[in-house]
Amino acid sequence: MFRTNAFALRNSGTPELWNSGTPELRNFGTSELRNFLPTIRPMADPVQLLAERFRAAIDRTFPQAAGADPLITPCKSPEIGDFQSNAAMGLGKRVGKNPREVAAALVQAVDLAGLAEPLTDKSIAGPGFINIRLRPAALRDALSAMDTAGLGIETPADRRTVVVDLMGVNLAKQMHVGHLRSPVIGDCLARTFERLGHAVIRQNHVGDWGLPIAMVTRRIADQAARGVISLDSLTLDDLDAAYKTAQAECERDIAGLEAVKRYGLGPKALAELEEQVNGATESFTAARQTLVKLQAKDPAVYRVWQRIYDVTMKVCLDVCAALHVNCTAEANAGESSYADELAPMVDDLVARGVAVPDQGALIVRVDAPDKAADGTPMWEPIKEPCLVRKSDGGFLYATTDICAVRRRVQKLGAHEIVYAIDARQNLHIRQFAAAAIKAGYAIHPKTGRPARIAHAAFGAVLGEDGRPFKTRSGESVKLADLIAEMFARAANAVQTRSPELAGDDARRVAEAVGIAALKYGDLSTDRVKDYMFGFDRLLSFEGNTGPYLLYAFVRIRSIFRKAAERGVGDGWKAAPFACDLPAEKNLALALLRYPGAVRGVADTLEPHRLCQYLYDLAGVFSTFFDQCPVLAAETPAQRDGRLRLCDLAGRVLADGLGVLGIPTVERM
């Protein structure tokens, strides 16, 4: 297969994104260039090679089942073999034969010359598993083939444009733990698509519009006019307080009023509630007027809104920068940016009969999906209709979301839109996605097919008591404070374990460790489940944690530092990979699984698959590190073969951590 790698190279390094502040690593990254040569190389993946051979054998032996999947997977345990084919069982059913007979026939027919040890009857186990042992030379070839800048990840045949919707901040609301997962997960998915060679557009769908925002704007404008606050020194805490007060002011206790009337709770209670309701109605009316002014871009009101926007976004983008989340002002595409498009869009929906009146409002019914040309339904039926205009003429968040789909597909050319959003929004997302498809807005202008609209749903962040993460007094924790505490704890741990690190070095290490702990904790479990947050566990540095992976990487880098100190040349770069001993072989086999692991994340939108892979890799490396001395190897040839294996392992680890959005360090 012909590889040019130029694209993979551009997307694999991106040191400015995940290595900033670690200049040593940048050198490490660019050292990959030495392997960059546009050469013809054999396909690396043994699974694919074995599958080809088995497919040929199946076609020849059982023509009636030609094309059947050979079902090649890595063996669970190294004692059994390296890879196995599970095809015989299913095949037995299809051709009406005993699975073991089928396996025996396949063992006879398959030609594994140059790839694996010859198969015998003893290769068949249980109901018909066929166990395969790779030849060391084939393993070395496979490793050599992936030992390029792209680390075995091929440039995609179909380069897609993927929009990733991440962040989910609201104007004038303090960021708390609840805002952690969307940027962490969304950025990781974005990096995954980028790494695979797709075009990624990040979108920060800021909640910056609508009546609630108008309420705050009015209150802030009011306070500024009265000199209670200064717009110049506004903080997000001020805004958060104003938001809550404004919300409460406009909250009419109509239910309370009716209860008082019904149960006759006395004139005093009645008077109080009437006053509350009247006051709230007044505030509500004022907020509506502010909204109208805002929509008309009234300079005085708009200036206040802009200030609120800037203050909020500053905090948001600072958090992103601190966490190495690649989301900048470029990604901003708030609800306000759709405001002028909503009325014409809804008119279009009405004109084409997509939206219909119902109880005074406008809805899009999505319970009976349209059929595609091939007869398949274009979305899953949903009983609840999607509301696009209220009976008072106002638009809803679904309207904006439909509008966003339209822009993303029609203008930005998205083949795929991924929403990194709270699991509770699932129904809403399915509704507006269905409505957008029904309206034709989700049909890609070039391909003519609907864009894939996917919800990367995630659960809540819980405290160690299993309840939503809060302070002891029950308040939500500011995200910036949480990050600061994680960094402080990381710094403390680094100081304890590595007192020789000081100054900027120590700070950088603490930062990397803190980010690793925080992000890996979030990414390493199935995202749809709630996850339990605990500083101690995430920073424990033991077991399946971010710091453990960093540590594995650091130990590899240490070998190369020592090698340089001892005057070991770079002859190892052309040495055959060491993969004779079990620990070497296990490491080699694990390395080969890397491209599949990254693809798996893109296919399922599940970052924890890559985490699991990297943890496995770090584990087999640690065993190797323990059992196979590199610099003190028995022969120079063995040393060089191990050095090359370590180099590849280090690059895969750093690359994988980069996909997760975790920066690496040279020592810790």
Place this chain on the structure above:
RNA sequence: GUCCCGGUAGCUCAGUUGGAUAGAGCAGCCGCCUUCUAAGCGGCAGGUCGGGCGUUCGAAUCGCCCCCGGGACGCCA
């Protein structure tokens, strides 16, 4: 009420389109640092995979029915 998502070791979690004896980490116990970072490695112990029925050569995984927990359900965003 309808729908969605969970339930796996004492705790926190993995478990590939159904595959071999259900795996890690923490906590507990036992070993291993004059040698490349012990934030590590090796070992022991720990399981009615919420319950039941079914499909199959084979079920944590698929189907049906229950139980428990969380969440969402047109005029907030």
